[in-house]
Amino acid sequence: MPSFVLYLIHTLFPHDVRRPTELGADFLIIMSGVIIVYYLTKQKKWRYLWDEWLTTVDHKKIGIMYLIAAIAMLFRGGVDALMLRTNLALPTTPVISASEYNEVFTTHGTIMIFFMAMPLIFALWNVAVPLMIGARDVAFPRLNAMSFWLFAFGALLLNISFVIGGSPNAGWTAYPPYTGVAFNPGPGENYFFLSLLIAGMGTTMTGINFLVTTLRMRAPGMTLMKMPMFVWTTLTTAALILFAFPPLTVALAMSLFDRLFGSSFFTLTHGGMPMMYVNLFWLFGHPEVYIVVLPAFGVFSEVVATYSRKALFGYSAMVLSVLAIMFLSYGTWVHHFFTMGAGPAVNAFFGLSTMLIAIPTGVKIFNWIFTMWGGRIQLTTAMLYQIAFIPTFVIGGATGILLATVPADYQLHNTYFLVAHFHNVLIGGVLFGLLSGTYYWWPKMFGHKLDERQGKWAFWLYFIGFWVTFGPQYLLGLEGMTRRMYTYPLGFGWHELNVISTVGAFIMGAGFVVMVYNVLYSLKYGERDLTGDPWDGRTLEWALPSPAPEYNFARIPVVTARDAWWDMKQKGQTLANSLSSHDISTLEMPKNTPVPFLLGLSFFVVGFGMTFEWWIIVAIGAIGVVASLLYSAFDYDEHKHINADVIRRTESALGRLQG
Amino acid sequence: MSVPVAKEEMEQHLPLEFADEKESIKITGFWMFLVTDVMIFGSLFSSYAVYRTSVAQGPSAYQLFSFGPVILETVLLLTSSFTIGLSIYSMRRQNKQATIAWLIVTLLLGAGFVISEVHDFVGYVAAGATWHQSAFLSAFFILVGTHGAHVTFGILWATTLLIQLIRRGFTPVTTRKLFTFSLYWHFLDIVWIFIFTFVYLNGKIV
Amino acid sequence: MAEKLQFQSEATARAHEGEDEGLPSLLPRFGEEKFPWIQVWGYIGSLVLTFAALILVIDHVLPPVALLSVILTLAVGQAALQIGVFMHVRESRGLAWQMVFLGLVLLMAAGMVGMSIWIMLFKSGVS
Amino acid sequence: MPKRRRRWPYRYIAPLVLVGLLVSGCGQQYVLLHPVGPVGKSELHLLILASLAMGIVIALVLILLAITVIRFRDKPGNRAPYTPNWHGNKTLETIWWIVPVVLLTVIAIPMVNQTFALAKVPKAKDPVVIDVTSLTWKWLFQYPGHHVATVNYLEIPTGEPVLFELTADSPMNTFWIPQLGGMEYTMPNRVLPLWLEADKPGVYWGHSGNYSGIEFEKMFFDVKAVSPAAFNRWLNQTHQTAPPMTMQDYHALLKFNTVGYQTYGNYPTDTFPSVMSGYTLTGSGMYLIEHNQHGLKYVPMSNK
Ligand code: HEA
Ligand code: HEA
């Protein structure tokens, strides 16, 4: 027995994770766990948590859970970033060791892309898309909950790696053969592959769900060309997900099999070809960066029109350009490995195809600017992000074009020039876009605005901090500094620029602190939104009270114009005053279910067991998976009814019923 | 149950599985799922194509494959694709007995396919051709194995359907489920045709 | 009775608006024969195609590359047969999207396989 | 409604800082801007060309954006026209479909030319060939014509192209000498070609661009470019005086560690894969790694 316990301790906490940082994190995590449990028990909130959140299938609540997860992950990824930057500012006295640094940049990249950007997108989709298209829910509410829990447990699996067993350390790209057991023993990379496989399943389901939602659930009259731009980007992004995630799944599974079951896909021996992994990974990875940026483009299209108080400029061109981006982004993946010798013909082809993407993207940029032209621009926080996004993203895109210039990429590949490029587009494009959307839709989610003054402070800290951090990194690239080095020799002139960069990172960190303070402050003191339409919006979600009732629309609106709500307001036919009590009938809504949560949990157990190759635990988890699936196969009790009287009462309490 | 459906569609007496809008949306959703599956198999096929010649010290495709069991498997699967088609045909004609009977036949044929394939694999492994041997074998086993796993899953799925059909008869839900299952099954048949052609037949071309 | 969880399809939307764009080719089609002829012919067709490919390979009548192209063409034909005969592609709502998607998917999948081979060939090198 | 009256100059500070840094960026440490060979130079030329084109784009967008935001702010008494329903203009939209195409063509044509040009070793029937193997946190260089091997440094002649054949007996790395030109991956089971040339004598540094483990950042190496005569002298001398590499030495190099400079006057031939089809190895891997409970054991294929 004691030997078993010792074995357990050695496996779960090998000596290289018994370091002060990890132990501190362990302590913090356990403490916060204890506090949460204590609070829930004291307030008798367990039942509430289970009934209202863990088993919910309401897209609005799922959206909020995604949002909370994303902000937590932004914190985790951000703290990782600060650790990276601190080390790089102190090359002579590294604060964290090489092996810690390697784990930290890996989790930083992985978390930021898969567990911060993706869920933030899904948060906005869930919160806004059904409301914008005049629907009562997404196409498959239960699948939606499953997606969320698969994502959440996938994220949990990656995050516990930090404290149990050791984190992955091969970068977010996880190139073999370094990920093979020969070079990388221990559970770290297993965590990586399994958590991404589990979360990836959830993401694929979300893609299916929102594609069908946008295609089949629109309110009467909302033809494709009357959809808000955000919905268009949802549609195209969802389609991109369907095409992009399968190659990732295959690449991850192959790597995992190499590690656990002795196959020879990417090994040094037996004819394995690591480059095939690289090929499959970027077959996913390149579309992925557009998966994260297209929704941000969608947010900007809504935000810019609303705060310029003017119709979106060049709507058809915008639609055409997102479609073009969607198609083109599948044909460019080789630009991530121009330096793998696939030959001049291949490289030239993919260099050209990459450059082509600049054209539709440019169209969007100019259309946004011309949406503002002739408008009345209100500089709200959301709009500030939009305005800062344009130059930031254009510069990031331009440096992308430099990287796409094949011979130039031979020099710039994997240098800090590249690091600067992708933060420029990821932060300037994705993060700014999603934060803009969060500020924009916050009242719709929570019924109150975020404080504008604090919001602007956070914005300026982010924006200035961003340039201070990543501007110097372009120069570091030209000085030949390559990425993923935990420290560097002094003689290359890299030190000064790194110090500046680190200062910038802390400025951004300050921005994050202000943002979180803003959230907490506004919870209490934020301006309440009683109209449901705080920004004088243009699309249907603003026709509803904030937050929207469970059934969204008491009566489904009929759409006749592109900016449906704006149009209705112009014509004086707002839902608020046209709803009569006869219009309301009893509604059938999806019913809460514990299956998604249990399914996610079961997959988590499988993943955890596989990470340590404990097959009994895997079997237990697998039984859970099968049981959940069987249960839902035979479950015909999917719906509940909301009585018409209940709805009438709700609506008249909101002052939305005639008479 | 009142279902708002466009006039012209009402007149065309929709089959049950499409009659209910919500169930019909699920069929669209299932097509989208098939899209992801096409991409999964696409990735596996491209790996196989690339790894085909990386035989290391292991056997080559030519040495490994023999036609006998493969032809048997192909015929079994093609026939099962036919019988599930008949099952749907019977379902459209509201013939519960025939629907169930054809579904059972389909399941049996599918089971035959899986048994034959597993037998095949066991033979390879016994002869030392494990997927550790070479990248080619890894790619072969993962491609064909993924297909086999899909078929196995399909059999389990259809078994639950069988129970639901017997217990509940034709409802919008059961018919929709059976219809999506048939889509899945035909899809697997198509994948197999490509495996048959690109893996087995191609392996015999020198 | 309860109103269902929002059910308007595009067709419904058109009906509501009274602006039927009338794309008859895109409207769903249903209907079954008295005897499952289509299925039977489909089955026979698939067997014929399979054995044709098999015989071609066993007899090695063509040079390898040509042979591979021919049997792949047969496979594509057979896939089309399965999709057309058995998968009822022509008869669901939102049909236009399914066809668009199907085409797209096959294109993507083929592109992925083709391009990957091209990339991994390393037809290149410094000379 | 939000408060108005924001101070604008902030928006320009960041780009200004950037420009300032760029101007000061002429120091020698900007290795990419100071190439000493034709490959690096042609890559730099493209980089500059593309940067100029991108500079035009960026300037255009920035100016347009600044004018728009300043002119159409929602402040009382703003007399700029307000056209809430203006949602398209064919001429304008055509312009911004076309202008990028033109700019991109300007970059694309030389880009394609250079890509193909760099794939050919110029003027050389017999370039100096150096076989490069990345090992776990060290570099092995072999001169197949002369059976000389070095670790973590190499010597090349100036004024003539050198053909590197790159492979790995380790995770992937990239072989990169910034001042001579761009990088290429080293991969197991694959030999990739790369040619570079140094114009003038000097010591340049090289590094790996692809992360490969905890001591990856130590994978620097030195490149000594000397005159062809000196180079030949060095080769002959080393061949005669330096000790030969044994299989044991090679196995020692396979360990997961870093080492200093090493020089060998000869080496066992099967430490570098023979070139079978073009530059591509087919078939099995070079070395078998066996992973057993006692740790890692490397077995060269020739011993099997
Ligand atoms: C949101 C994410 C995002 C976005 C949108 C982009 C957009 C682009 N990216 Fe980026 N990229 C990444 C995220 C992103 N990238 C990441 C994460 C990596 C590294 C991954 C890793 O290795 O870890 C990467 C790496 C990367 C590489 C690989 C470099 C290397 O590894 O060596 C290349 C090379 O071509 C590239 C190019 C481009 C291009 C051309 C665009 C284009 O889409 C940009 C288009 C936009 C514009 C050009 C600006 C607007 C246009 C106009 C104003 C019109 C006028 C313009 C012209 C005439 C040009 N990117
Ligand atoms: C959306 C994606 C995203 C985002 C938002 C970021 C945000 C940031 N990133 Fe990251 N980054 C990536 C995606 C992203 N990154 C990817 C994909 C990689 C590649 C990984 C790889 O190589 O595999 C990468 C790699 C990467 C590197 C290169 C590491 C290396 O190669 O060695 C660096 C170095 O400077 C860096 C820095 C930063 C900084 C400073 C931020 C800042 O924006 C962060 C802002 C800071 C905060 C939000 C902090 C908030 C927290 C606090 C203020 C709390 C303070 C409290 C305590 C300290 C207890 N990132």
Ligand code: CUA
């Ligand atoms: Cu510019 Cu030196």
Ligand SMILES: [Cu+2]
């Ligand atoms: Cu890319």
